[in-house]
Amino acid sequence: MKKYVLVGAGSRALHMFAKPMSEEWKDVIQFCGVYDTNRIRADLLSAECGYVTVFDNFDRMLVSVKPDVVVVASADFTHHTYIIAALRAGCDVITEKPMTIDAEKCREILEEERRSGRKVTVTFNLRFAPYFAKIKELVASGVIGDVYHAALEWHLDRSHGADYFRRWHSEMAKSGGLLVHKSTHHFDVMNWWLNSKPAEVHAFGSRRVYGPTRAKRGQRCLSCSYTSTCEFYMDLSDHPFMEKYYYQAESEDGYIRDRCVFHDEIDIYDTMSVQVRYDSGALLTYSLVAYSPYEGWRATLNGSDGRMELIQGKESRIRIIKLDGTLEEVEVPSDEGNHGGGDERLLRTLFEGSINDPLSQQADSYAGALSLLIGHAANRSIKEGVPVQIDDLLPVVAS
Template sequence: MKAEKGPFEMKKIVLVGAGARALQMYAKPFVEELGEYVDFCGVYDINPMRSKQLSEECVNVPVFFDFAQMLDTVRPDLVVVASTDHTHHTYIVGALESGCDVVSEKPMTIDEHKCREILEAEKRTGRSLTVAFNMRFMPYAARIKALLKEGAIGDIHHIALDWYLDRSHGADYFRRWHAELEKSGGLLVHKSTHHFDLVNWWLDSRPREVHAFGTRKFYGPTRQERGERCLTCGYKKILRVRLRYFAE
């Protein structure tokens, strides 16, 4: 049963994906902060154990083992897609064609063909798709937006954004599925999506022309191999000495 809360109407929402992003950015806020507006009705992930773990942390939201079955059973108003990037188009198109609106974690998808498939489905069904960019909610990004809107530095005529990945956060992308081009579209899709969005959002503008270039200086085929695992790496004794020195 739907209930109205002031100008808002409570919406039935289901979640696709049960990883860390799905849990922290969507599932927990649904039950801990947005309960009067959101009826969190189900979660689906290809890994059923992960879905069960998310459910246990979120008031035992129903777990489904089939995406289509979840849509047929719940009849949600909104489907949130937070699965791996290369699967986004499957769930987005399926949800739109089932009469649901969709919120998808960035990037919307990983290549041109999947993008066209999504846009055609949105036009054909008349339902809406919103792509979420979590970096907009980081305090420093929001503060920059506010300062620019206040005119703190006057009119903007040019902007250049350089972004360098360190060997801590940057290394994460090469330990998970993000390192596989067919799953992430590469970092110019998965990571740089944030940067194009931030510039557009900060300036409230859209580019006339876009180009990008990059290289791998540390990760990639030119990197010196030092062992697949720490236990088999010939440099582990040297690293232990250096770590002990820095710790002291």
């Protein structure tokens, strides 16, 4: 039975990893320890997971437990630190997406993985959701031939989208912006569907809604003078997990969970448009906005033998239009699990160690690198106003 430890004690760490490791998978793996820079939060997680041992130092946890696997679910800008330390200690690593936030840290991870001989797995749960997996299966079967062009539009509503601007995610140095933190999911799915490496990226981005765009603002919702007039007001008492794990833990590190979405430190984009050219010649048109009236996405794939339209909502369908106009609709049963059933299937693969993976759903460090590098390249393109070559960011790595 392999020994696992966890770094990070936030919502994703608790619900995606800690509770499943201590409950559903306790007969398969041994959950031996947790570390978080915020001790209060780590103690709260421990109490919900059978009082797993809490460590006050990550390196001491590695020495004491000698784990087989380290699960990294901390803030994005710390991922590379823990991944590299775990690899050097002889451990395999399972990391939340994004693997890291920029090209330099990405290269460091890949080099240490190569040197250590250990393995880094990135948890791209959308690959495991039945709807996304069915698209992969259909594209791989050649139902629309060679894919020439793809378009993906993703929109976050003013609850989910705004929440990124309350947290550490709103600072580029901590998250790489939404083009890394959020879009890494979307870029990975496209890389996976197209089965091709991104080659060139050109992007545009701006802040139109969030950040210091209005005078009537405060430091945080809790103490704001404009609670009755601000459409983005959030009452922490309405969110028991946030109040318990963050508000009650503020004294430990000063991290404020309900920071104003108009604060001065926001430097990420809320409006983004990205063009990607792949080695196969396929082109991707991608957009992301974080202030939509409603949440959702839509996509199309255009190939040599037809077109695929992706429609997911209450009824999840895949529409295939052949060159002669013949129309076929493929229904995919809805899954009530987290992230369309992706989380549960991903955990089963991680902990059962299945080697049967015909769709290549399990993502390695190279897949993690390519997805985050599109986001990093997009950020650089926006800043410098020029296209960016992926090979210039990662010239020494081969798939």
